[in-house]
Amino acid sequence: MRTYLDCYPCFLRQALSAARRAGADDAAQHAVVRETLALLHDLPTGATPPEIAHTVHGLVRARLGHADPYRDAKESSTRAALEIYPRLTALVAASPDPLAAAVRVAIAGNIIDFGVSDEVVDLWPTLQRVMAQPFAIDHTAALRTELAAADVVLYLADNAGETVFDRVLIEQLGMPVTYAVKGGPVLNDATREDALAAGLDGCAAVIDNGSDAPGTVRRLCSPEFRDVLDAAPVVIAKGQANYETLSEAGPRVFCLLQVKCPVIARDLDVPVGSIVVRRSEGTDG
Amino acid sequence: MRTYLDCYPCFLRQALSAARRAGADDAAQHAVVRETLALLHDLPTGATPPEIAHTVHGLVRARLGHADPYRDAKESSTRAALEIYPRLTALVAASPDPLAAAVRVAIAGNIIDFGVSDEVVDLWPTLQRVMAQPFAIDHTAALRTELAAADVVLYLADNAGETVFDRVLIEQLGMPVTYAVKGGPVLNDATREDALAAGLDGCAAVIDNGSDAPGTVRRLCSPEFRDVLDAAPVVIAKGQANYETLSEAGPRVFCLLQVKCPVIARDLDVPVGSIVVRRSEGTDG
Numbered sequence: 001m002r003t004y005l006d007c008y009p010c011f012l013r014q015a016l017s018a019a020r021r022a023g024a025d026d027a028a029q030h031a032v033v034r035e036t037l038a039l040l041h042d043l044p045t046g047a048t049p050p051e052i053a054h055t056v057h058g059l060v061r062a063r064l065g066h067a068d069p070y071r072d073a074k075e076s077s078t079r080a081a082l083e084i085y086p087r088l089t090a091l092v093a094a095s096p097d098p099l100a101a102a103v104r105v106a107i108a109g110n111i112i113d114f115g116v117s118d119e120v121v122d123l124w125p126t127l128q129r130v131m132a133q134p135f136a137i138d139h140t141a142a143l144r145t146e147l148a149a150a151d152v153v154l155y156l157a158d159n160a161g162e163t164v165f166d167r168v169l170i171e172q173l174g175m176p177v178t179y180a181v182k183g184g185p186v187l188n189d190a191t192r193e194d195a196l197a198a199g200l201d202g203c204a205a206v207i208d209n210g211s212d213a214p215g216t217v218r219r220l221c222s223p224e225f226r227d228v229l230d231a232a233p234v235v236i237a238k239g240q241a242n243y244e245t246l247s248e249a250g251p252r253v254f255c256l257l258q259v260k261c262p263v264i265a266r267d268l269d270v271p272v273g274s275i276v277v278r279r280s281e282g283t284d285g
Numbered sequence: 286m287r288t289y290l291d292c293y294p295c296f297l298r299q300a301l302s303a304a305r306r307a308g309a310d311d312a313a314q315h316a317v318v319r320e321t322l323a324l325l326h327d328l329p330t331g332a333t334p335p336e337i338a339h340t341v342h343g344l345v346r347a348r349l350g351h352a353d354p355y356r357d358a359k360e361s362s363t364r365a366a367l368e369i370y371p372r373l374t375a376l377v378a379a380s381p382d383p384l385a386a387a388v389r390v391a392i393a394g395n396i397i398d399f400g401v402s403d404e405v406v407d408l409w410p411t412l413q414r415v416m417a418q419p420f421a422i423d424h425t426a427a428l429r430t431e432l433a434a435a436d437v438v439l440y441l442a443d444n445a446g447e448t449v450f451d452r453v454l455i456e457q458l459g460m461p462v463t464y465a466v467k468g469g470p471v472l473n474d475a476t477r478e479d480a481l482a483a484g485l486d487g488c489a490a491v492i493d494n495g496s497d498a499p500g501t502v503r504r505l506c507s508p509e510f511r512d513v514l515d516a517a518p519v520v521i522a523k524g525q526a527n528y529e530t531l532s533e534a535g536p537r538v539f540c541l542l543q544v545k546c547p548v549i550a551r552d553l554d555v556p557v558g559s560i561v562v563r564r565s566e567g568t569d570g
Contacts, residue, residue: 005301005318009294016290030330033290037326041319 004263007049008040010115011056014187017118018057021073022066032060049263050241053115054213054220057186068185070114070160077112077161077188078197084123088168091131102172103140104131107256107275109165110158110239114188115214116260136259136274143254143277146234152176154232155204156216156246158239160190163198166238170203178228179204183221184212189241215241237280240264248282255280289548292334293325295400296341299472302403303342306358307351317345334548335526338400339498339505342471353470355399355445362397362446362473363482369408373453376416387457388425389416392541392560394450395443395524399473400499401545421544421559428539428562431519437461439517440489441501441531443524445475448483451523455488463513464489468506469497474526500526522565525549533567540565 015036019029036056043052061067068074088105095101108130111121147153155170155177157163163181170177179200182189190198195206210222216237218226229235235253237246243255243264259265259274268276300321304314321341328337346352353359373390380386393415396406432438440455440462442448448466455462464485466475475483480491495507501522503511514520520538522531528540528549544550544559553561 005314006298008301008318008322009297012297013291013294016293029290033293034326037293037322041322041326045315 004266006263007052010261011040011049011052012036014053014115015056015060017114018060018069018187019064021069022060022064024064028064032063035059035063048215048217049244050213050215051217051220053241054186054211054217058212061185070185070188073114074160074188074190074194075197076120077159078164078194080123081109081112081161081164082198084127085164085168087124088127088165089171091127092168092172098172099144100140101131102169103143103256103277104275106165106169106236106238107258107277109162110256110258111260112159112161112188113239113260114159115241130258130275133275135277136270137268137276137278139254139279140277142251142279143234143236146252146254147173147175150175150233152178152233154228154235155179156209156235156237156242157181157190157195157200158242159188160194160198161188162238163190163195163200167198167200167203169236170200177204178232179206180209180225180228181206182212182214183208183210183225186212186214189214215239215243215245217245243268243276243278247278247280249280250282250284251279252284253280254278289551291548292337295546296325296334296337297321299338299400300341300345302399303345303354303472304349306354307345307349309349313349317348320344320348333500333502334529335498335500336502336505338526339471339496339502343497346470355470355473358399359445359473359475359479360482361405362444363449363479365408366394366397366446366449367483369412370449370453372409373412373450374456376412377453377457383457384429385425386416387454388428388541388562389560391450391454391521391523392543392562394447395541395543396545397444397446397473398524398545399444400526415543415560418560420562421555422553422561422563424539424564425562427536427564428519428521431537431539432458432460435460435518437463437518439513439520440464441494441520441522441527442466442475442480442485443527444473445479445483446473447523448475448480448485452483452485452488454521455485462489463517464491465494465510465513466491467497467499468493468495468510471497471499474499500524500528500530502530528553528561528563532563532565534565535567535569536564537569538565539563 019032092101108127111126209225211220265272304317377386393412396411494510496505550557
């Protein structure tokens with residue numbers, strides 16, 4: 001997916017938000033905003049939004065000397081998700097189609113996204129909406145077929161807290177899962193620490209992708225992770241940033257997401273608010 | 286009101302939106318966005334948001350050679366508002382307190398604002414909400430007192446279409462009203478052409494403020510308008526940009542608005558979505 005100009009205001013908003021979360025005073029916030037304006041001005045064309053976000057958030061962390069501005073927000077999200085975890089598993093267990101229900105739960109968790117908005121969303125009402133909502137794009141049948149033929153799943157994590165919802169789906173898959181988080185902090189994306197806090201090590205092999213970019217920017221990932229990615233028979237890729245970086249990554253990849261911004265909505269040709277299970281286009285590798 | 290850094294993403298969004306409305310292709314949109322980034326980067330501190338918006342929209346119009354990118358949107362807003370005008374006047378006539386009802390109607394019309402969002406809002410549901418909603422700040426009693434003592438009102442217009450809602454209030458005032466629009470196009474702010482299309486010349490003396498900035502930026506207004514402003518015993522100032530420029534302009538000024546963005550909400554210390562009749566602070570003149 002190419003970067004749309006509509007993303008630029010969003011990068012600016014994210015830079016300011018990250019600076020405030022890092023405790024920057026007015027002058028430091030202003031300095032960060034000005035540096036971000038210069039960065040966006042000089043941006044080469046052709047970068048994906050996660051690549052640009054990677055640069056912007058790297059700038060904020062470096063300028064303010066803060067390793068992880070979203071640390072508190074991530075911990076708070078994980079706590080809130082763990083609080084409803086028992087209700088999530090009970091809901092899936094009571095469903096006539098537990099796998100389908102668990103897919104919806106995992107997608108519901110994708111509402112936790114401080115890249116789109118700083119608003120803290122109530123999780124249970126979102127879950128109830130997503131459990132009942134028709135899919136705008138639904139390749140679940142193909143996903144089921146691929147899962148039945150595979151011996152392992154690579155599951156690409158998105159945000160902290162969303163991890164708990166991912167856990168519900170992974171526990172339902174009943175097969176070995178490798179759960180890949182970010183190699184370093186960016187936005188509220190889950191790192192190893194966040195995955196462990198959500199209990200993912202109890203149901204999956206937790207690895208990191210060696211990168212601190214949102215989504216999965218192949219050239220920024222470690223060689224070890226790229227090997228895992230290339231060898232995986234099925235890949236479940238969570239969230240908008242993974243869609244932005246893997247929408248053309250071939251038929252092994254299934255993107256599970258909520259459509260939370262107009263740019264993604266336009267790219268997918270579905271309304272904002274949609275839920276999506278989409279098999280990626282393009283050829284493999 | 287000072288400019289908050291939160292406004293910067295919004296200026297960038299407005300520049301892109303105006304460029305698209307002016308028919309710019311991808312390359313021209315990109316050029317406008319880059320010029321806006323440079324402008325924001327070099328901005329001196331201390332300007333109000335309407336002053337910055339004035340510069341940004343001037344840049345877009347100059348770069349693209351388009352005198353009025355919002356022309357179609359403004360005409361469409363006026364048509365939509367005129368369609369419900371008979372229902373607006375009937376509603377006020379049926380009210381036990383027609384002036385209070387007309388004040389709410391005028392505030393309801395403030396939902397038409399392409400500075401905040403490009404979304405076209407349904408007017409009647411908004412009207413129903415505003416008629417029933419408690420005020421977050423309500424200086425209507427003071428406004429009534431001032432109106433009773435005054436021989437003329439200066440009414441500072443905001444957006445095209447909103448003009449029709451203003452007309453309902455002006456017709457209810459039962460006294461001479463001077464209706465001041467912008468001296469030239471900026472955003473969807475009403476110009477003389479828009480005021481005439483909305484029928485304001487039937488109930489008020491329509492003048493312009495000599496400026497193509499949003500709100501009322503005194504130094505950019507004509508000397509003639511400044512004289513009118515200084516002589517007016519009561520000023521009704523519509524919308525966020527007039528609040529941004531006149532919130533400290535003294536007790537003759539009453540700002541009527543809907544709070545549509547988090548920055549204004551924070552400045553007023555009320556929630557987004559609030560309705561407000563607020564007497565300005567500061568000393569006169």
